[in-house]
Amino acid sequence: MEQTSHHFNENVRRALAEPTLKTALDRTTTLLRTRRAKVIDAFPQYAKARETAQKIKDHTLDHLGHYLRQFEENARANGAQVHWAATPEDARRIVTDICRAENAKTATRVKSMLGEEIGIAEALTEAGVERIETDLAEHIIQLAGDPPSHIVMPAMHKTHEQVAELFAQKHQDPGTKQDIPSLVESARRELRPKFMNADISISGANFLIADTGSFVTITNEGNAELTTTPPKTHIVTVGIEKMVPSLKHAAVFIRLLSRAAIGTEITQYTTFYNGPKRAGDRDGPENLNIVLVDNHRSDMLSDFLRPMLRCIRCGACMNHCPVYATVGGHAYGAVYPGPMGSVLTPAMTGLKGSKDLPNACTLNGRCKEVCPVNIPLPDMLRSLRARQFESGMVTPKAKWSLKLWAMLATRPALYHFCTTIANINLRVLARGQGKISAVPFAGGWTRTRDLPQPEAGTFMQQYRKQQR
Numbered sequence: 001m002e003q004t005s006h007h008f009n010e011n012v013r014r015a016l017a018e019p020t021l022k023t024a025l026d027r028t029t030t031l032l033r034t035r036r037a038k039v040i041d042a043f044p045q046y047a048k049a050r051e052t053a054q055k056i057k058d059h060t061l062d063h064l065g066h067y068l069r070q071f072e073e074n075a076r077a078n079g080a081q082v083h084w085a086a087t088p089e090d091a092r093r094i095v096t097d098i099c100r101a102e103n104a105k106t107a108t109r110v111k112s113m114l115g116e117e118i119g120i121a122e123a124l125t126e127a128g129v130e131r132i133e134t135d136l137a138e139h140i141i142q143l144a145g146d147p148p149s150h151i152v153m154p155a156m157h158k159t160h161e162q163v164a165e166l167f168a169q170k171h172q173d174p175g176t177k178q179d180i181p182s183l184v185e186s187a188r189r190e191l192r193p194k195f196m197n198a199d200i201s202i203s204g205a206n207f208l209i210a211d212t213g214s215f216v217t218i219t220n221e222g223n224a225e226l227t228t229t230p231p232k233t234h235i236v237t238v239g240i241e242k243m244v245p246s247l248k249h250a251a252v253f254i255r256l257l258s259r260a261a262i263g264t265e266i267t268q269y270t271t272f273y274n275g276p277k278r279a280g281d282r283d284g285p286e287n288l289n290i291v292l293v294d295n296h297r298s299d300m301l302s303d304f305l306r307p308m309l310r311c312i313r314c315g316a317c318m319n320h321c322p323v324y325a326t327v328g329g330h331a332y333g334a335v336y337p338g339p340m341g342s343v344l345t346p347a348m349t350g351l352k353g354s355k356d357l358p359n360a361c362t363l364n365g366r367c368k369e370v371c372p373v374n375i376p377l378p379d380m381l382r383s384l385r386a387r388q389f390e391s392g393m394v395t396p397k398a399k400w401s402l403k404l405w406a407m408l409a410t411r412p413a414l415y416h417f418c419t420t421i422a423n424i425n426l427r428v429l430a431r432g433q434g435k436i437s438a439v440p441f442a443g444g445w446t447r448t449r450d451l452p453q454p455e456a457g458t459f460m461q462q463y464r465k466q467q468r
């Protein structure tokens with residue numbers, strides 16, 4: 001997808017002017033938040049599992065080279081071909097070379113954010129391979145010509161009424177009903193023959209398992225299994241940080257992923273792949289290619305962004321982020337939206353073109369609270385802001401405002417004097433109406449919301465009054 005993070009403010013204005021978007025986001029984020037809270041409450045070992053998951057990931061990242069070598073050796077012993085891709089270009093070349101060698105005309109694809117990250121869709125089109133998205137939400141956005149707007153629910157920005165309209169235009173047999181089960185049936189009728197006749201299958205993986213050379217896919221629709229089984233050749237593209245040492249360790253993450261992502265105890269389908277079809281197997285691909293992608297992950301290992309490599313792509317941080325829930329994923333203008341995207345996008349594509357993303361955060365801390373692997377997203381976003389400031393990426397206005405703030409914040413008497421004056425002025429501006437609609441030099445804030453009238457006196461003045 002085309003990155004438009006450098007137009008974040010325009011993207012946000014466009015999103016705010018779209019009333020259906022807010023309806024779609026509200027419906028889904030509210031449902032996901034409620035369901036997640038319920039299953040976490042019913043999981044007494046949650047805190048322990050979260051702590052263990054963090055430790056496993058930190059250990060694996062400390063010894064990533066070792067586990068990658070172990071995985072490669074075991075995957076090859078299982079009969080897979082293992083490829084290394086340092087950049088998205090490398091990954092695309094490897095995938096399209098395999099498609100050309102197989103003379104592939106069609107490829108079924110299971111949703112994978114890594115696939116989006118490296119631009120698989122565009123590469124397949126250029127190579128003349130028809131791409132068939134098999135995840136229901138991905139199928140919807142493929143028909144609509146949209147990029148994904150969420151990492152777990154890519155069509156979160158669409159209401160089911162919009163989907164019904166889309167299917168009526170694009171499906172051969174859309175049916176007459178417009179309720180959700182009928183829409184799913186219609187997609188099933190459309191996709192089933194395509195699953196069976198594809199030349200190549202392309203998937204991601206949720207986890208790589210070093211000591212067995214296996215990988216895992218986790219879906220609710222069973223489309224991963226339907227995608228990867230019939231074609232002769234299966235290609236897996238996966239980020240190197242998805243590694244865990246063993247099956248036992250993978251189980252810890254499997255218990256957390258679906259609870260955090262969609263608020264269910266387990267997903268419908270969790271499949272462990274252990275090499276291509278063997279003699280005597282009735283089905284499965286004859287060739288299995290695993291493409292291990294770096295794309296700046298190695299750089300992140302030695303940076304303050306290292307904890308971000310613990311991410312298991314559950315999307316909980318987005319579902320609980322008030323900014324994401326207001327503007328949706330497209331406003332972030334990058335593959336990864338929301339809080340995790342505001343950290344990953346600068347790490348992968350540079351801070352210069354995505355400098356508004358870390359500043360979009362309100363630092364309310366909910367993303368860290370709900371993250372199943374305890375990634376300190378607000379701290380990292382703050383550090384990215386500091387990095388921007390140090391490398392002179394802020395506007396002169398912001399730079400001088402911060403310098404003024406630092407000067408005031410380190411001089412308590414002056415700070416007290418200024419806040420008292422500001423308090424009096426704001427109360428005058430409120431004209432006794434309880435709110436302020438416009439504040440000089442703060443138009444960016446008051447253009448879309450009112451500022452509440454301040455209390456009589458600053459916090460310290462009121463605190464002292466209480467002490468007496």
Ligand code: SF4
Pocket residue numbers: 260310311312313314315316317318340367370371372373374375
């Ligand atoms: S940062 Fe945490 S909450 Fe967000 S997607 Fe990654 S694992 Fe999930």
